[in-house]
Amino acid sequence: MATAMSFLCPSPATFKGTEMPIARFRCCSSNTNSVSLNTRTEPQPVTTFVKAFAPATVANLGPGFDFLGCAVDGIGDIVSVRVDPEVRPGEIRISDITGHAPNKLSTNPLWNCAGIAAIEVMKMLAIRSVGLSLSLQKGLPLGSGLGSSAASAAAAAVAVNEMFGKRLSVEDLVVASLKSEEKVSGYHADNVAPAIMGGFVLIQSYEPLRLIELKFPAEKELYFVLVSPEFEAPTKKMRAALPGEIAMAHHVWNCSQAGALVAAVLQGDVVGLGKALSSDKIVEPRRAPLIPGMEAVKKAALQAGAFGCTISGAGPTAVAVIDDELAGNAIAEHMIHAFLHHGNLKASAKVLQLDRLGARRILD
Amino acid sequence: MATAMSFLCPSPATFKGTEMPIARFRCCSSNTNSVSLNTRTEPQPVTTFVKAFAPATVANLGPGFDFLGCAVDGIGDIVSVRVDPEVRPGEIRISDITGHAPNKLSTNPLWNCAGIAAIEVMKMLAIRSVGLSLSLQKGLPLGSGLGSSAASAAAAAVAVNEMFGKRLSVEDLVVASLKSEEKVSGYHADNVAPAIMGGFVLIQSYEPLRLIELKFPAEKELYFVLVSPEFEAPTKKMRAALPGEIAMAHHVWNCSQAGALVAAVLQGDVVGLGKALSSDKIVEPRRAPLIPGMEAVKKAALQAGAFGCTISGAGPTAVAVIDDELAGNAIAEHMIHAFLHHGNLKASAKVLQLDRLGARRILD
Missing domain, CATH: 3.30.70.890 (GHMP kinase, C-terminal domain)
Structure with missing residues (x-):
């Protein structure tokens, strides 16, 4: 049975006055340094269904331990999100998990990589009037060293962000996905950052979050x-x-x-x-x-x-x-x-x- | 009184046959992995006088400790070398030292940064029939953290190499200068490599010597x-x-x-x-x-x-x-x-x- 989970972002009623301060919105994220949200009203869905893919990633790369990773093409996880009137507004539900080891993964969004990242993105966007259901297709095996959990989180974060008009920055999406990684394998962005950004990414710091995109020349074969x-x-x-x-x-x-x-x-x-x-x-x-x-x-x-x-x-x-x-x-x-x-x-x-x-x- | 110093490269007579094996030449350098000398006869001077400049360098650059350095424009050391019939063939003599703290520096080539590097280059080139005198102008203060010893070594190495037709590679010159650094401050190339090559240089390894030139874009101000x-x-x-x-x-x-x-x-x-x-x-x-x-x-x-x-x-x-x-x-x-x-x-x-x-x- 899929579990619905509301998140803890304060409702508009908790703020006095008509204009909510941006800071209150930003406090919804535990790592707020890069949240670039500049809307003061809750964004509405721009579509009712979004499917997103996130690639496998190779972290560490030898001497790049804990701060360097890259994305590899062709394998990854897929997350679909759908506006679901049966889910309470402001909540999320994982409707199904298919692919690799579906029984090993929780459908409680609080204990599922895709769920945690999706919740974080909804928090950042302060979504309170729309409920979502989420479907996860695991293309990557668990515990293989190919960033399986990061791919689920990245795909979910991107899917929810796309649904509400792509208001969040890449850094926001990494922060949201990091919430998920934190529960699974520690607060390291060397999988989620390349899963979201593609290519090679160097994580220079977390406070503030500083990600450096390392462009591998387009004409070279690798x-x-x-x-x-x-x-x-x-x-x-x-x-x-x-x-x-x-x-x-x-x-x-x-x-x-x-x-x-x-x-x-x-x-x-x-x-x-x-x-x-x-x-x-x-x-x-x-x-x-x-x-x-x-x-x-x-x-x-x-x-x-x-x-x-x-x-x-x-x-x-x-x-x-x-x-x-x-x-x-x-x-x-x-x-x-x-x-x-x-x-x-x-x-x-x-x-x-x-x-x-x-x-x-x-x-x- | 200036001191003359011969070096230990074997004379042609120690080899049998008319063609000396390249390997014997290469054995003259303690670090021979990069010696690219491809002549089997002793090179002759292409001129009787050469003056060379080597810039100051900033090594370490914070987290680049012991493997990264860069060269800075406008200050440095100057070394002049001259074919000197009064110096015994195959030997070198330091004729004078001017500029910063000349009395603190030895005129024995074996105890002088410029002298050691010059000797190494002569060894690599197997110079046996020409004697040289060397003059050092110290533009850099000693012990300032600006690569003073490296600049002397680099200028000397380049000057001697120029005199004999630029037969050695950049790596050879770095190896020759490293001989000098080894005596002064340890076997580190983070000053000598940028002093010789200019720009930013990363030293990836010593055995084999692997230097990576990091090109800072020409159009940028720094x-x-x-x-x-x-x-x-x-x-x-x-x-x-x-x-x-x-x-x-x-x-x-x-x-x-x-x-x-x-x-x-x-x-x-x-x-x-x-x-x-x-x-x-x-x-x-x-x-x-x-x-x-x-x-x-x-x-x-x-x-x-x-x-x-x-x-x-x-x-x-x-x-x-x-x-x-x-x-x-x-x-x-x-x-x-x-x-x-x-x-x-x-x-x-x-x-x-x-x-x-x-x-x-x-x-x-």
């Missing part, structure tokens, strides 16, 4: 070889594996690789991107041993010609980069074989390009 | 406000102040700022560059308290409108950035005042642009 083994790598366990303290030499090394990675993205240097991606001395060495076969998979990818390879997000997916699709397919075969041979794990692969658009409305 | 107090901040002491271990949260923060700094340089975002430059949570907080008034100087710079401010190199010079020369002059006044008022130190200031050329031959 393929991600994503190989997902049948293995669960819980984010919590992967995070517990991290060191609390880091030696200065390793810090300087990883910092310089992070800088090199950013430069490679902006300069369209795929070889340099791979080299930097592969060079993490802090996180990957701690996490790779927890994923059976990962170290051999990386070696296999590099031996097969990949420019670089690391763990996607918190794993277990391995990500390699190359500038040619056919070569990518061959690398994928070697990586699958290495997972089986060295980790005793079956794995499946996809060779995908960069998603440059991010979450967007799609036709029904 | 001014460095460099304020040097009358205070000695020995590199050794400043390095001892650094923590051995770094908390993960600070590591991630600094890494993201380093990435943002690189992005800001490549995107020509001077405001973002300043913000990132100012954001170091690891090195600057430990070093600033050792330079009287530095924390107040930074505050004064930011209050006066600078986009960012930090310590240049290991200090004591403070560096602020801005996009306008007049504003830079005003910021400089505030910084000088803060050094005097809060640190009881007299200081002098320069407002300089980026040097985009690096070390180069100049006319006599």
Whole structure:
């Protein structure tokens, strides 16, 4: 049974006078630094139905741990929202979940990534007179290291925003989606920001939220070889594996690789991107041993010609980069074989390009 | 009395056969990974006199600690080299040192930054039949945090290379100059690389040497406000102040700022560059308290409108950035005042642009 959930934005009656101060609206968001809403009246739906897609994302990218991510094209989650007179005004209901592991996800919007982000967007827009029902199609498997929860949140945030006339900024949508990530895997935007914005995104700070779009040159070819083994790598366990303290030499090394990675993205240097991606001395060495076969998979990818390879997000997916699709397919075969041979794990692969658009409305 | 110093490159007689293997030549350099010398015979001088200039450099740039630096225009060191029949073939002699603190510098080429770099270049070129005398004009004060030793080394390396027909690559010249830095302040290329290459340079690795040129857009304005107090901040002491271990949260923060700094340089975002430059949570907080008034100087710079401010190199010079020369002059006044008022130190200031050329031959 789907659960309806109202949210806590004060109704107009709680304010005195006819014009509500913008600040009151902004207080509805826990992180208000980037809310750019400039309307003083509740926006009305510009349509009764919106469907939105958000792509998979690769976070961390080696030395970009916790502040860098990118979107990959072709796989992702879809969220549809519909004006529903049967849902109480100002409330939201999750009507159905299909695709990957639908039974593992709650239909209580407060415990569902898409629901939480949708609620946050409704809060930001101060929607009080319209009820919505939400449908979630999970194109991404859970816990794969491909930003599954972020894709659900991003698609939901974009869908609700589109329904009410696209009043919110990209930063607002990231803040709304972060509310969701916070409950699932921690307050990190390295999946949600690229899921919403597309391309490569660097998160410079949260207070204030400062996102830097790193444009990879349009004319350059870049393929991600994503190989997902049948293995669960819980984010919590992967995070517990991290060191609390880091030696200065390793810090300087990883910092310089992070800088090199950013430069490679902006300069369209795929070889340099791979080299930097592969060079993490802090996180990957701690996490790779927890994923059976990962170290051999990386070696296999590099031996097969990949420019670089690391763990996607918190794993277990391995990500390699190359500038040619056919070569990518061959690398994928070697990586699958290495997972089986060295980790005793079956794995499946996809060779995908960069998603440059991010979450967007799609036709029904 | 000037001292002559021969170097240890084997003479042709030590090889059998008429064609010496390239590898033997390359073994003359302790770091041979980038030596691109492709001649099998000793090059002859293309001129009898060369004068070269190398600019001052700002290393670290906040979160770019130990791997990022840039060159600033208008101040630097000059090295002249001359074919000198009175110097034994294959040897070098420092004939004179003028400018800043000439008495503090050794005229023994083995103990002089310019001398060491010149010897290294002669080794790489396998010069055995020509003797050189070298003259050094110190335009940069010692121990100021402006890459004084690096400028001497870079100018010397370029001068000798020019004399023998520019056979060496930029990487070779950096390796030669690193030999000098190693003796003075450690094996770090964040001053010598930009001193030789100009602009912003990221040092990704040493083995192999991988230098990334970060092109700041030509059409953008960028001014460095460099304020040097009358205070000695020995590199050794400043390095001892650094923590051995770094908390993960600070590591991630600094890494993201380093990435943002690189992005800001490549995107020509001077405001973002300043913000990132100012954001170091690891090195600057430990070093600033050792330079009287530095924390107040930074505050004064930011209050006066600078986009960012930090310590240049290991200090004591403070560096602020801005996009306008007049504003830079005003910021400089505030910084000088803060050094005097809060640190009881007299200081002098320069407002300089980026040097985009690096070390180069100049006319006599």
